[in-house]
Ligand code: HEC
């Protein structure tokens with residue numbers, strides 16, 4: 001027989017359990033529910049888009065060490081030796097041997113404008129290569145140099161994260177002979193495609209010339225001779241001729257293909273780690289994947305090999321008139337004002353946004369897309385604005401959740417792993433100008 005006290009204690013226990021446990025688990029189960037719905041939503045999208053039975057895998061990035069899983073150019077197979085060499089070259093100021101003003105000799109590298117610290121973007125409205133002073137956001141023009149001395153372009157420097165997943169480069173897609181360029185008559189104007197490489201390989205080779213670089217100085221360094229011989233066994237020396245410059249570009253492209261933000265919380269969630277994302281982030285992901293975004297931002301890099309006009313304004317330094325974007329390549333007026341859909345990882349590391357650097361924050365971009373009114377009025381008359389660019393039925397709370405998803409779930413906190421420890425030249429990197437050396441703590 002139970003005594004009255006025993007009954008009371010049992011009641012008390014039941015009551016307190018009833019209050020405490022279900023409260024916690026209600027929270028946990030609500031998050032779990034959102035997680036489950038998101039997972040179903042993504043699987044349905046993949047199925048609906050006739051992408052087979054991949055399920056969540058469709059959005060997953062491979063481990064960068066698993067080279068067989070990374071998309072490559074058949075003319076530039078990925079090898080560890082090539083990637084290691086490319087990693088050094090991408091950060092190597094010793095390549096900058098053709099500045100206009102000799103005082104800018106060996107001052108900067110590719111990574112001056114595509115920094116690991118800034119999500120492989122420049123963190124500036126206008127990225128400054130040779131002729132700039134300072135590191136990251138502190139970079140500015142050499143005040144004593146005329147504009148012609150300074151390596152700059154009148155368009156935002158995009159990230160080189162996830163470039164393995166894009167057939168064509170850069171914003172207008174002029175580099176590359178596959179994907180959207182397969183049927184484009186590539187005129188002489190686009191000499192960049194003369195070797196028939198994929199976009200990334202073609203652009204990396206060209207970028208060396210555009211940014212005033214060459215292999216003559218590194219050919220003097222025995223360690224580079226060895227590294228090139230390992231990466232390109234058919235050519236066991238560096239003479240600093242055209243072929244070596246091409247090989248330098250190929251090694252850089254191989255390295256760039258391994259720049260994958262696979263430690264981002266959303267990637268961990270895809271692999272089954274529900275704790276990697278907060279409830280707010282999961283809600284934001286649901287908005288992202290149930291709204292128009294996924295029509296263009298899809299696949300492992302949340303981009304696509306596609307072009308669209310969202311009416312973004314041009315770069316403040318672009319005084320040439322209107323940047324027509326994709327139609328510069330295709331010569332087709334129906335492509336006027338279209339730009340390549342960019343990848344969406346680690347955007348929080350660097351500002352501003354858009355091909356014309358016309359948004360200061362991620363919130364601004366999201367608000368703009370949700371409102372659906374073009375910044376560049378001309379794009380309205382061109383009739384090429386994307387039909388998905390229209391006012392969206394998304395609440396203020398949803399905009400906030402969506403922005404959080406972009407900022408934190410699509411953010412790999414450890415991109416520094418892709419930087420070399422030291423360069424064979426011994427130079428300060430990624431920049432070697434006096435101001436950067438001080439800021440970077442190089443002696
Ligand atoms: C002066 C700063 C600067 C330097 C230095 C620089 N880049 Fe860039 N990079 C840019 C800008 C700006 C663009 C966009 C160009 C365009 O769309 O016309 C770009 C675009 C790219 C892209 C295309 C990415 C995409 O998603 O389409 C790749 C790849 C790239 N650069 C690689 C390199 C390599 C390799 C080097 C060194 C050899 C280099 N960059 C040096 C500023 C720079």
Ligand code: HEC
Pocket residue numbers: 288291292293294295296297307308309310311312339340341342343344347352353354355356362365366369370386388389402406
């Ligand atoms: C019709 C295709 C399309 C749709 C739909 C779309 N985007 Fe984009 N997105 C683009 C293109 C193209 C750009 C680059 C435009 C430019 O710079 O001119 C872009 C740019 C962005 C950028 C700036 C990235 C950068 O590197 O500066 C963000 C952030 C973004 N989109 C997020 C979203 C979100 C969130 C949604 C859904 C609410 C969305 N996009 C819907 C195609 C699209």
